Amino acid sequence: METSPPLLRLSNITRSFPGVLANDRVSVDFHAGEVHALLGENGAGKTTLMNILYGLHAPDSGELLFEGRPVRVGSPAQALRLGIALVPQHPLLVERHTVAENLALGLRDGLLLTRRRLLAKLRERLADHPLQVDLEARVESLSAGQKQRLEILRALLQGARVLILDEPTSVLTPQEVAPLFQQLAQLKAQGMAILFISHKLDEVLSHADRITVLRAGRKVGELSAREATHEQLVRLMLGREAVPRPRLAPAQPGVRLEVTNLEVRSDRGLPAVRGASFTLAPGEILGIAGVAGSGQGELVEALAGLRPFRGQARLEGEPLEGLSPAQLFARGVAHVPEERRAGTVPAMSVAENLALRTFRTALRRGPWLDRERMERQATELIQAYQIATPGPRAPLRLLSGGNIQRAVLARELAGAPRLLIAVHPTYGVDVGATEQVHRLLIQRAREGMSVLLVTEDLDELFALSHRVAALYQGALRGPWPAGEVDFERLGRMMTQAAEGAA
Amino acid sequence: MIRFELDPLPRRRKRVGVYLGVLALAFTLAGALFAAYGVGPLEAYGTLLEGTLGDPQGLAEVLRRTIPLLLIGSGLTLAFRVSFFNIGAEGQLLLGAAAGAAVALFLPASAVSLPLMFLAGAAAGGLWTLPAAWLRARVDVNEILTTLMLNSVAGYLVLYLVSGPWRGEQVQGFTYTDEFPGAARLPLLGDTLVHWPTLVLGVVLAVALQVLLTRTSLGYELRVVGESPRAARYAGMPIPRVVLLTGLLSGGAAGLAGVGEVAGIHYRLLDPSQISLGYGFTAIIVAWLARGHPALVLLTAPLMGLILAGGDLLKISLNMPFRVIDVFSGLMLLCLIAGESLVRYRVRWAR
Numbered sequence: 001m002e003t004s005p006p007l008l009r010l011s012n013i014t015r016s017f018p019g020v021l022a023n024d025r026v027s028v029d030f031h032a033g034e035v036h037a038l039l040g041e042n043g044a045g046k047t048t049l050m051n052i053l054y055g056l057h058a059p060d061s062g063e064l065l066f067e068g069r070p071v072r073v074g075s076p077a078q079a080l081r082l083g084i085a086l087v088p089q090h091p092l093l094v095e096r097h098t099v100a101e102n103l104a105l106g107l108r109d110g111l112l113l114t115r116r117r118l119l120a121k122l123r124e125r126l127a128d129h130p131l132q133v134d135l136e137a138r139v140e141s142l143s144a145g146q147k148q149r150l151e152i153l154r155a156l157l158q159g160a161r162v163l164i165l166d167e168p169t170s171v172l173t174p175q176e177v178a179p180l181f182q183q184l185a186q187l188k189a190q191g192m193a194i195l196f197i198s199h200k201l202d203e204v205l206s207h208a209d210r211i212t213v214l215r216a217g218r219k220v221g222e223l224s225a226r227e228a229t230h231e232q233l234v235r236l237m238l239g240r241e242a243v244p245r246p247r248l249a250p251a252q253p254g255v256r257l258e259v260t261n262l263e264v265r266s267d268r269g270l271p272a273v274r275g276a277s278f279t280l281a282p283g284e285i286l287g288i289a290g291v292a293g294s295g296q297g298e299l300v301e302a303l304a305g306l307r308p309f310r311g312q313a314r315l316e317g318e319p320l321e322g323l324s325p326a327q328l329f330a331r332g333v334a335h336v337p338e339e340r341r342a343g344t345v346p347a348m349s350v351a352e353n354l355a356l357r358t359f360r361t362a363l364r365r366g367p368w369l370d371r372e373r374m375e376r377q378a379t380e381l382i383q384a385y386q387i388a389t390p391g392p393r394a395p396l397r398l399l400s401g402g403n404i405q406r407a408v409l410a411r412e413l414a415g416a417p418r419l420l421i422a423v424h425p426t427y428g429v430d431v432g433a434t435e436q437v438h439r440l441l442i443q444r445a446r447e448g449m450s451v452l453l454v455t456e457d458l459d460e461l462f463a464l465s466h467r468v469a470a471l472y473q474g475a476l477r478g479p480w481p482a483g484e485v486d487f488e489r490l491g492r493m494m495t496q497a498a499e500g501a502a
Numbered sequence: 503m504i505r506f507e508l509d510p511l512p513r514r515r516k517r518v519g520v521y522l523g524v525l526a527l528a529f530t531l532a533g534a535l536f537a538a539y540g541v542g543p544l545e546a547y548g549t550l551l552e553g554t555l556g557d558p559q560g561l562a563e564v565l566r567r568t569i570p571l572l573l574i575g576s577g578l579t580l581a582f583r584v585s586f587f588n589i590g591a592e593g594q595l596l597l598g599a600a601a602g603a604a605v606a607l608f609l610p611a612s613a614v615s616l617p618l619m620f621l622a623g624a625a626a627g628g629l630w631t632l633p634a635a636w637l638r639a640r641v642d643v644n645e646i647l648t649t650l651m652l653n654s655v656a657g658y659l660v661l662y663l664v665s666g667p668w669r670g671e672q673v674q675g676f677t678y679t680d681e682f683p684g685a686a687r688l689p690l691l692g693d694t695l696v697h698w699p700t701l702v703l704g705v706v707l708a709v710a711l712q713v714l715l716t717r718t719s720l721g722y723e724l725r726v727v728g729e730s731p732r733a734a735r736y737a738g739m740p741i742p743r744v745v746l747l748t749g750l751l752s753g754g755a756a757g758l759a760g761v762g763e764v765a766g767i768h769y770r771l772l773d774p775s776q777i778s779l780g781y782g783f784t785a786i787i788v789a790w791l792a793r794g795h796p797a798l799v800l801l802t803a804p805l806m807g808l809i810l811a812g813g814d815l816l817k818i819s820l821n822m823p824f825r826v827i828d829v830f831s832g833l834m835l836l837c838l839i840a841g842e843s844l845v846r847y848r849v850r851w852a853r
Contacts, residue, residue: 057507058850305738326738337736345730352722356737359722369719398510 005068007032007193008053008084008162013062015048022048024217025062030162030193035184037208037225038197041237041430042400043388044214046197050164053195054086055079085155089166091147093139099150100135106154125157131183145176149183156187163187165196169203170428175291175495181207199430201233202459215239238432245438249446251284251466256450257303257419261311264298272298275311276476278469280419285441285451286479287465289458289494295474296454297338300423303452304328304335315419329357332418336425338454340404346397350389351378353396354411377414385410386436402433409440420444423454438464458487470494509848517845524841528834535829541820549819550812560811562694565701566767568807570595570759570781572704575788575803576796577755580711583794584728584748590634590649591756592782593656594627596774598757599764600660601626603771606686606764607668607679615685619761620703627757628750630656635749639742645749653782657774664771678772688766697766700758705800707755712797724748756782784810787835806831 006029015023022045030036040046051057053064055073063070066082073079076086093102100119107113113121122135131149139147148168155163165184169177184194184207198204204211204225211228213221213236221236234242257280266272272295280286290296301307305325313320315331325335337343344353355363355374363370363377378392387406389399396404405425412420422441426434441451441464455461461468462482469478470493477493478485509516533543554560574591581588588594602619609618634648661677670680688697715721727734727744734741763777764770771777788806792798813827 306735324738325736329738335736341730342732343736345726345733347729348725352725355722356726356733359719364719367718367720369717369722371717395511 004031006030006065007067009063009065009068010049010053011063011065013049013052013059013064015052015057015059017048021217023052023059026214026217026219027062028212028219028222030195032161032191032193033188034209035188035194035196035207037204037211038195038214039199039201039204039211039233039237040214041199041432042402043216044237045217046214047166049214050086050166050195050197053079053084053162053164055084080158080160083159083161085158085160085163087148087151087155087163087165087168089168089170091144091151093147093150095138095140097139098135099133099137099139099142102139102150103135103154103157106157126153129153129156131156131186143176144171145180148172148180152183152187160192162193162195165194167197167199167428169198169200177203199237201230201431204233205230213237234431242431243435243439245435245463246442246446248285248442248464248466249283251281252448254282255279256282256284256316257452258314259303259312262299262302262313263310264295264302264307266298272474273302273309273471273476274474276471278476278479280450280452282418282450283445283448284467285445285453285465287453287455287461287468287482288471288476288479289456289461289468289490290454290471291456291494294471294494296423296471298474299471300335300338300421300452300454304333304337304421326357326360329415329417330361332415334412334415334417334420336405336408336412336420336422338423338427340401340408343408344396344404347395349393350382350387350396350399350407351375351392353407354378354381354392354414357411357415381407381410381414400430402429405429405433405437409437413440413444417449419450419452421452421454424456425453426455426457426460458490461490462487472496506847507850509846512845520841520845521838524837524844525834528830528837531833531837532830535826535833536822539822539826541822546816546820550815553815553819554808554811559694560815562691562696563811563814564804564807565691565696566694566807567810568804569697569700569704569762569766570778571785571788571803571806572799573700573707573759573762574756574782574785575792575799576704576708576711577752578785578789579792579794579796579799580715580724581748581752582789583715584724584744585731586635586638586728586745586748586752587646588631588634588649588749588752589646589786590631590652590656590782591752591785592778592780593649593653594630594753594756595760595763595778595782596656596660597630598623598627598760599777600663600760600771601757602761603668603679603682603764606682607771611683611685613685615683616688616699616765619686619765620758623757623761624754625757627760628754630757631749631753632746635746638749639745660771660774660777664773668771670770679770682765682769686765687769688762690766695767697762700762700766703758703762704803707758708796708799711751712795715796756785779810784831787831790835791838809834 008030010026010028013023013026026049038046048057052059055075055078064073071082100122103122104118119135131153133146133150133153168180172180188194205228208225211223211225212219213233215237260277262273262276263271264273276299288296298307302309303313305323305328315333320328351374359369363374375392382389382392385406387410388403425437445451453464465482467479468482468485468490469476470490472494536543536546554564574595578588578591601622605619605622606615630652631649634645634652637643637648638645664679665677668679670678672680688699690696691698715724723739723744727739727741731741759781784806788799788802791802809827809831813824816822816826817824
């Protein structure tokens, strides 16, 4: 495949934004029948490069060559005409319409057909296609993976030959990841050039043919996935060796959190957590796994004071029932929420976001908010937690996901909490930030903080937890010491009705 | 080829430049409208400026219109910042006027008459938002509809009062109350209609609300609730209380404006359409232009006051229909809204 001319070539692409050189003379070749991964930390320039390919940004200098001819991609419409399609991270579909109606948007005359003719035409076009979807289902009833498949199908109907996927696995559950890559392999076999953007090393190593690594706007390496190693990629991405994770210290004796027969209801009033009981020792990290919608959201909200519950939850003997999140924080319960948006105010400044827990207590002077002190504290936290920001007064929305997560952790850990409830703490966060989050959790646990870690990422769960448990349809299975359960058994616990291996 | 790209953090200079540019565009478009009407744009603007800013009497007219806009506008700016879209300032103003009138007419006149009237007006205007604020806070009913509907209720309530129980004894066929006693009348600036105590109150309120929003921990709470209710809930903020408070504050400000109108200009409670001239709606534009900063109302309220007073002038001096000024302010708002999106983009000339 190396010998054939590239289907699409980026040559010496440079693009700057005020104050940032997002792409600095980047050249990459994309071949038909190849899966090419673009790897890099947040802010490395992956998204800019993708936007240039798809016609959303114009390069300052450099060329795009399609089948050897120089082309100008001035808009997504032009990109599509050339056969370059983008599958966005969050699907852009008409939720209330059917799959067929959404696909009609990709057909040239799709909007003119009657429903029946449209269905007939789509069935004909999609017969024997490796990707199958129910044409008459409503999009809102589809899972994230099915929506993604629909986006890919739409791109194919539009005649795409180069398919760009922006962090395709970030919205998928672990179960949906494998089928996605199977489908991509099938498309590759049909001669498509596939480009996917990612910062997850494992999936890049196992599913890509070639890997291009970007760092700080520059291309720092291109390697064949067969020859690349995990360590090599980390070194390229970070520009330094990975820092080894500190070891977990054994938990201390005693009971920090005691949960007995916890019953929590969902928004719709249905039982979401059914009689969960567990304890958490000082300095212990308890990992809870579960596929989305198994009740972990409700469990966390109950313990964080955001949802009423029945049963008992005691922090060092003191009942937590009926306390507001602010009262809980004052008693040492910190919370890193599942979605960063739930715990931050993007339009407000970094300093103001860091004050969300203390504006009513430490930062208050009578009725006044002590802005000077607020900014001083923010500056300290920004330094201590290496939050990359133009300054404490910059709006939080300008920060990358990893840095917003650093800010959330900085704020939550600032009060020296006794219990941290952390949900997906490294979700959508790059390698450098993940490293730092893991180190922080382990260090704080060594100092005596207890952590309730809820995550779908089993690697993370086993790497950080003293004990692990699984939630299945609201029932807590476990916890067991992490050494006594393996990956596979915990995976079964998360997904299978019969407890089987327990 | 021209391309538009998102600009995540527009510079202040660009912001100001864009807004000045779109204002110039609005004046040009309105000028074309005047020309189509047979009046030279320069002549029209000349008359407008000369008759308002260049003439003491005209300036007083501008100030008179500015007073209620200042009060209502700063309250609404705060409310919009908290994402409480109070469209009912007109009704809250009328309730304030009615409460002030009640104090003036039915309590013995004394030195505390005026302060009492303002207090009663603020309370009445604030309480008039409570049904809407409570419904929004407790059961998430859209406050735009409820506050808007309450306008008509307030209008008919005042109409009922002035044509029924409160109708004056010496007014023959007219539908208004008796005149207020002297102690319930606001002092005026010279022989103008500028009731300056209300003007001072407006300036103080605009500054006070700005300080409240940016310098106090309550203001921080208001901003978080407005920007991100989820984050507010996460941090354990009492969202329903914040919404109720916002309703009270913005309604109270409108109530003060109502008292100013009856105690400063009319000296009686009269037909709702004569009390207000739509200040409660014009103030929405004032607040929108202030972009979440109550102190900026000190600029935007006089601007709209100028446009309102200028409209009168165009009608009288140049024989244009008064509605022309509605078109004018409409054009201005449209251009400013367009300007807001322009600020968020960068124009690039691609090769």
